[in-house]
Amino acid sequence: MTTITFRPLTPNFGMEIYGVDFSREQTADDIALLRRLWTEASGMLLFRDQHLTPADHVRLTACFGKVQDDIATQAPVLAHYLLEGYPEIYRVSNKKIDGKPLGREDAGTYWHSDGSWMQQAPRGSILYAVELPTVGGDTMFADMAGAYDALSPPVRVMLDGLNAVHSVLNAAISTSYTKEYAGKLDQAASKAAIHPVILKHPVSGRPAIYVNEGFTAKIVELTQLESTAILKMLFDHCTRPDFVYRHRWQLNDVVMWDNFSNMHFAVPNYKAHGWRLLNRTTVLLEA
Numbered sequence: 001m002t003t004i005t006f007r008p009l010t011p012n013f014g015m016e017i018y019g020v021d022f023s024r025e026q027t028a029d030d031i032a033l034l035r036r037l038w039t040e041a042s043g044m045l046l047f048r049d050q051h052l053t054p055a056d057h058v059r060l061t062a063c064f065g066k067v068q069d070d071i072a073t074q075a076p077v078l079a080h081y082l083l084e085g086y087p088e089i090y091r092v093s094n095k096k097i098d099g100k101p102l103g104r105e106d107a108g109t110y111w112h113s114d115g116s117w118m119q120q121a122p123r124g125s126i127l128y129a130v131e132l133p134t135v136g137g138d139t140m141f142a143d144m145a146g147a148y149d150a151l152s153p154p155v156r157v158m159l160d161g162l163n164a165v166h167s168v169l170n171a172a173i174s175t176s177y178t179k180e181y182a183g184k185l186d187q188a189a190s191k192a193a194i195h196p197v198i199l200k201h202p203v204s205g206r207p208a209i210y211v212n213e214g215f216t217a218k219i220v221e222l223t224q225l226e227s228t229a230i231l232k233m234l235f236d237h238c239t240r241p242d243f244v245y246r247h248r249w250q251l252n253d254v255v256m257w258d259n260f261s262n263m264h265f266a267v268p269n270y271k272a273h274g275w276r277l278l279n280r281t282t283v284l285l286e287a
């Protein structure tokens with residue numbers, strides 16, 4: 001039996017976990033420990049050197065919650081990026097075979113929390129590195145709970161009780177989502193939700209800032225001018241280097257994060273250096 005151990009990835013959030021082989025089933029005790037570490041790490045976990053089939057990837061996802069299997073229904077524009085036979089696995093990639101993209105190119109090349117535009121936003125996402133360029137293509141993660149803790153008390157008081165609109169339209173206008181939603185802005189506008197600006201984590205209860213540049217359109221209770229200024233301040237604050245971990249991928253890495261505690265940003269600087277292909281699953285909160 002291997003013992004699970006870990007080390008911090010930054011002083012405040014993220015852990016690298018050792019002693020887990022996700023190509024095998026996990027025991028109930030190990031699943032309970034991994035779930036606890038996921039919460040304690042404030043969202044970000046790294047497992048190196050995992051040799052996984054797509055079915056292993058789906059099974060490991062189920063260790064952490066309910067596996068999302070309706071990506072094609074929630075986001076029809078992404079349907080052709082799903083791995084054949086696996087409605088749970090969405091691919092991000094610049095790779096093309098016979099001119100056909102294997103995955104979505106430029107996915108997440110802006111700060112965002114996955115699915116914050118959904119009423120029931122997904123708790124987590126789990127990426128598995130299948131193919132990597134020789135250099136570049138890192139992913140950055142921001143610690144939104146740590147960023148909340150660092151706000152001055154009067155600003156926390158001001159934000160408490162405010163709500164924000166999150167919309168795919170925002171991303172379709174201002175990010176790489178433009179490509180996916182060309183001619184379909186009505187569809188993008190129909191995908192929107194309102195969430196508190198300061199979200200108490202549904203499992204730990206820890207507060208975190210829950211707005212992101214990609215999807216957050218406006219703070220409901222403020223004027224447009226006020227909202228734009230406060231959102232800019234929050235985006236600048238949350239992405240200060242103190243709160244950011246930059247992951248340099250190795251083949252067979254599994255990296256998972258918690259969308260209620262973290263934002264992330266895929267750095268699109270690698271295209272002259274080879275193919276990049278990562279498979280992603282999504283973890284929903286259990287009812």
Ligand SMILES: O=C(O)CCC(=O)C(=O)O
Nearest residue numbers: 092107108114139266280
């Ligand atoms: O490609 C990456 O590093 C991250 C992609 C992304 O933003 C996502 O899967 O939500």
